[in-house]
Amino acid sequence: MRQPLRPPPSGPVATSPLHRSVWVLGLVSLLMxxxxxxxxxxxxxxxxxxxxxxxxTLGLIEGIAQSTAALAKVFSGAISDWVGRRKPLVLxxxxxxxxSKPLFALAGGPGAVLAARFLDRVGKGxxxxxxxxxxxxxxxxxxxxxxxxxRQALDTLGAVAGPLAALALMTLTQGxxxxxxxxxxxxxxxxxxxxxxxxxxPRTPRPAVRPRWPLRAERLRALPPxxxxxxxFGAALTLARFSEAFVLLRAESVGxxxxxxxxVLIVMNIVYAASAYPLGRWSDRGGERTLLALGCxxxxxxxxVLAWATGPAAVGVGAALWGLHLGATQGLxxxxxxxxxxxxxxxxxxxxxxxxxxxxxxxxxxxAGALWSWVGPxxxxxxxxxxxxxxMGGLLAQRHGSPTAGSTTDCQRRGNGGx
Numbered sequence: 001m002r003q004p005l006r007p008p009p010s011g012p013v014a015t016s017p018l019h020r021s022v023w024v025l026g027l028v029s030l031l032m033x034x035x036x037x038x039x040x041x042x043x044x045x046x047x048x049x050x051x052x053x054x055x056x057t058l059g060l061i062e063g064i065a066q067s068t069a070a071l072a073k074v075f076s077g078a079i080s081d082w083v084g085r086r087k088p089l090v091l092x093x094x095x096x097x098x099x100s101k102p103l104f105a106l107a108g109g110p111g112a113v114l115a116a117r118f119l120d121r122v123g124k125g126x127x128x129x130x131x132x133x134x135x136x137x138x139x140x141x142x143x144x145x146x147x148x149x150x151r152q153a154l155d156t157l158g159a160v161a162g163p164l165a166a167l168a169l170m171t172l173t174q175g176x177x178x179x180x181x182x183x184x185x186x187x188x189x190x191x192x193x194x195x196x197x198x199x200x201x202p203r204t205p206r207p208a209v210r211p212r213w214p215l216r217a218e219r220l221r222a223l224p225p226x227x228x229x230x231x232x233f234g235a236a237l238t239l240a241r242f243s244e245a246f247v248l249l250r251a252e253s254v255g256x257x258x259x260x261x262x263x264v265l266i267v268m269n270i271v272y273a274a275s276a277y278p279l280g281r282w283s284d285r286g287g288e289r290t291l292l293a294l295g296c297x298x299x300x301x302x303x304x305v306l307a308w309a310t311g312p313a314a315v316g317v318g319a320a321l322w323g324l325h326l327g328a329t330q331g332l333x334x335x336x337x338x339x340x341x342x343x344x345x346x347x348x349x350x351x352x353x354x355x356x357x358x359x360x361x362x363x364x365x366x367x368a369g370a371l372w373s374w375v376g377p378x379x380x381x382x383x384x385x386x387x388x389x390x391x392m393g394g395l396l397a398q399r400h401g402s403p404t405a406g407s408t409t410d411c412q413r414r415g416n417g418g419x
Contacts, residue, residue: 037162072125077351093127149280
């Protein structure tokens with residue numbers, strides 16, 4: 001019998017400081033997002049107005065890029081469990097992303113942008129799952145909401161600084177987009193240096209008999225049933241939340257100039273950065289299901305505001321609600337994955353979760369691009385609101401379901417025996 005999604009048990013909130021490497025990983029995320037958002041805050045309008053791409057092309061490129069990252073996350077997570085090391089994969093992933101940044105400045109058409117996005121997202125896929133698993137390795141269960149919230153907050157602080165830097169450089173250079181893309185390569189290179197010098201990892205457990213290949217059916221079967229519901233819900237919510245590139249296109253469609261489009265991301269990410277850590281600490285005290293339902297409701301509201309938007313103020317409100325939704329949901333879902341996964345299979349569990357979310361994002365972004373091109377911008381956001389409402393309804397419908405089968409001890413035993 002299929003079991004409903006249930007939040008992990010909450011305990012007393014730990015008061016000891018977070019591990020130093022968690023802070024360093026947060027700072028690395030800040031710098032990479034600073035670099036990435038300098039590019040991504042300008043990329044949708046650059047592609048449509050300079051390179052001649054359509055909204056459907058943009059949606060397909062974004063979906064392919066994100067699903068590529070999700071596929072890479074499955075293998076990188078399983079490999080990190082297999083070898084018992086996370087840091088080398090984290091370093092490789094950030095290194096590939098740093099190498100991709102100059103390619104955006106050199107792009108002469110949508111195909112070149114796709115190649116740059118592909119390399120960038122492969123890097124993201126390689127680093128993301130081992131990094132999330134490493135945070136769980138470094139952090140006791142009673143601090144994980146705070147740890148993931150801190151990383152998300154610092155990551156999003158970089159996402160605020162990136163569009164601000166892009167906005168300032170666009171103003172100073174009279175709209176020289178390619179120069180902004182070149183400057184974005186500098187903080188990406190600093191990330192690699194920080195990982196080499198500042199990140200230390202604990203020794204992670206490996207099975208007594210290591211399998212010949214890192215990703216095997218028996219290891220996937222060793223994942224507990226409770227994780228399935230986290231994966232399914234995460235994919236459903238991602239299906240409702242297509243690429244944020246369409247929020248930026250919405251800003252352009254209501255008359256915001258290309259120079260000022262990055263301000264929309266600034267608003268979104270200020271709210272995200274300000275809310276992620278306090279909401280993560282709130283989740284450590286209980287109330288996870290309520291917080292997740294609230295996050296779904298905020299996405300519905302954001303989509304409706306953006307569908308009805310006729311000017312910059314409404315787009316700003318919609319972007320702020322979108323950011324608050326991210327603050328309420330993203331760290332919490334990572335916390336649930338970490339709680340559901342056996343210690344020796346955390347990387348694999350995060351990989352499966354991210355693969356499902358990436359496939360959902362590919363479908364969502366392609367659908368959003370098609371609706372935008374064939375029906376209009378408003379319908380894109382109406383569809384997102386409807387899907388977010390369905391995800392919230394599914395979550396609330398399980399409130400009175402039977403508890404998840406299997407204890408933490410059972411999950412640990414299955415994970416250690418599945419190698």
